[in-house]
Amino acid sequence: MHRPSPIENRLAAELAEARPDLVDRYWAEQPGARAAVLTRLWRALAHEPLPWVERRVRGAHGLVVRLADGRALHGPHADPFATGAYVTAVRLDGTSYDDPARLVTDLGWPHAAGLAAESGHSAASLALSRAGQEAGSREWPARDWQWEQRVVDGHPFHPNCRSRPGFSVAEQLAYGPEHRPVVRLETVPVPAGECLLTGDWxxxxxxxxxxxxxxxxWQAAHVLKGGAEPWRAAHPLLSLRTLALPDGPHVKTALSARLTSSVRDISTYSIGAAVTLSSxxxxxxxxxxxLLHVTRTLGAATADSPDVAAVLRESPQACAAPGERVLPVAALATTTLPASPSWLAEFTRLALTVGLRLLDLGVALEAHGQNLLVVLSGTGAPLRLVYRDLADIRLSPARLTRHGITPPxxxxxxxxxxxxxxxRKLFGSLVAGALAGTAGSGPALANALATAVAQLPATPDLTALLExxxxAKALTLMRLSPQVPGDQWAALPNPLTGAG
Structure with a gap:
């Protein structure tokens, strides 16, 4: 067995207190969890514009990443669209590393300590998430939140895919959607005159x-530290901070913890814009x-603080007719779908048709596998799409006006x-994110795109996508560059042409 890291040992000790029956399974899952995180990290080392990388040399036996300080990393060829854990170890100047946290630490780059801690936590938490799974059926769940709880491994391309610093093992078991808990939401009373409210409450x-x-x-206990009262039971969804009430809407809450790369609060700007954007x-x-339904924002409120805010949103379940299922694109890999070789191409065509049409009109969706959902027929055919959470879309007044649409x-x-x-907003989230994560590899993505784009109307945006x-967001570079605001980007090889 590999040498346990301090974070792996700490989570094991907490697990022995909370769920001693899972300890052996936790240790059995640890090598695979490390490989999953290391694979994501190797993707960044192979493809992101990291300033500490001088050049990359692709040879017959793998990839060599030569660093600016004279050292060299050796590993397998890196498919930027692969979702399998195919990297079990890489070598840095002859020393083998199977632990992503130890590798990041020894690279010694600026701000590496934070990434090392989070990638170590990601691997340990991922092992915990996998250990808690029940051997079950891949048949279709009946409820929308059950689909979301089947996504165990988190973000398909981020090294911090399961990083939950600030969450104890007991809290991960109590709040992590993949552990299938029921969570009791709480409420904080605030004088209405001190709140910003949009929509209906x-x-x-x-x-x-x-x-x-x-x-x-978690927010009530760790940030607000009192003053909250129990409200209603709910089921946590993919984003962890958004929960489904059993009889209706989804509730997006503020959660001031760093998950993957971001602290999950809700800005006053988002509250103020929520209903306008929704309409x-x-x-x-x-x-x-x-072909597209957008889940409506019912109401949004904040106590003039990103730590006390919530958005009430229509459930995607409302978009499914009898016999249909609606599920996040991220959950497609968790169930058995039709074996037809054209299924992925059909889904890709549907997603690109909607995404490119809206982009031409002047709206770029953040259409990653969490925000984008697909409605499936009773036989599994992709029928239409559902989009939720408008907080990160981009709007072009010039494009909207050109089409006779009044910008909000x-x-x-x-x-x-x-x-x-x-x-970047659309292609990075939809193609390099949702579609790549569904395809699982560069060749599969290229085949689906080649079939799908032949049926799409020619536009300048489509030309840019093809040529x-x-x-794709440079997720690791962003985490290593806290002084740089906003998104940073990698240019991945085009799956259709190899341009990159």
Missing amino acids: PEELRDGGRLLIPVHP FATDLAARTDG ELTGRQITDDETVLR EPLP
């Missing part, structure tokens, strides 16, 4: 002149000939006419 979340704002129990996007979706009265980061920004390198 239900009577059950009002108390005289006060609004009751739902909060996650605008609902109207725009009507231009897709029924918004300002700020969501508004841009920069074509590079708009294309230019494929943009």
Whole structure:
């Protein structure tokens, strides 16, 4: 067995207290969890514009990453679209590393300590997540939240795919969707005059002149430290901070913890824009000939603080007719789908049809596997799409106006006419994210794209997708560059042409 790291030992000790029956399975899952995180890290070392990398040399027996300080990393060829854990070890100047945290530590780059700690936590938490799975059926679940809880490994390309620093083992078991808990949401009472409220706020979340704002129990315990009251039971979804009430809407809560790369609070800007964006996007979706539904924002409120805020959103379940299922794209890999070789191409065509049509109109979706959902027929055919969480989309007033559409009265980061920004937003999330994660490899993605794009109308955006390198967020570089605001980007080899 590999040499346990301090974080692996710490989680094992906590697990022995919380769930002693899972300890052996946790240790058995640890090598595979390390490999999964190391594979994601190797993708970054092979493809991201890291300033500490001088050049990359691809040879018959693998990839050599030569560093600016004279050292060299040796590993297998890196498929930027592969989702399997195919990297079990890499060598740095002759020393073999199977532990991603130890590798990042020994690379010694600026801000590496934070990434090392988080990648170590990611591997340990991923082993915990895998250990808690029941041997079960791949048949279709009945409820939308059950689909979300089947996604065990988290982000398909981020080394911090399961990083949950600040969460004890008991809290991961109590709140992590892959552990299938029921979570008791709480509420914080705030005088209505001190709140920003958009949309409708239900009577059950009002108390005289006060609004009751739902909060996650982790937030109540660690950030608010008191003053919250129990409210309703709910089921955690892919994002962990968003939960499904059994009888209706989804509740997006503030969660001031660093998960993957970000602290998950809810900005005042997002609350103020929520209903305006929802109404605008609902109207725009009507231009897709029924291929897209956007889940409506019912209400959003904040106590003028990113730590106390919530958004109530329509459940995607409302978009499914009898006999249909709606599930996040990230969950497609967890179930048995039709064996037809054309299925992936059909889904790819549907996703690109919708994404490119909206982009041409002037809206770039953040269509990764968590925000983008697909409605499947009773036989598993992809019928239409559902999109949720509009907080990170981009709007182009110039494109909208060109099509006779009045832009919403918004300002700020969501508004841009920069074509590079708009294309990066859609292509990086949809093609390099949702579609690549579903395909699982570069060749599979290339085959699906080649079939799908032949049926799409020619636009400048499609030409850019076909001929230019494929943009993807440089997730590891972003984590190693906390002084640089906003997104940073990698140019991946185009799966259709190899350009990159």
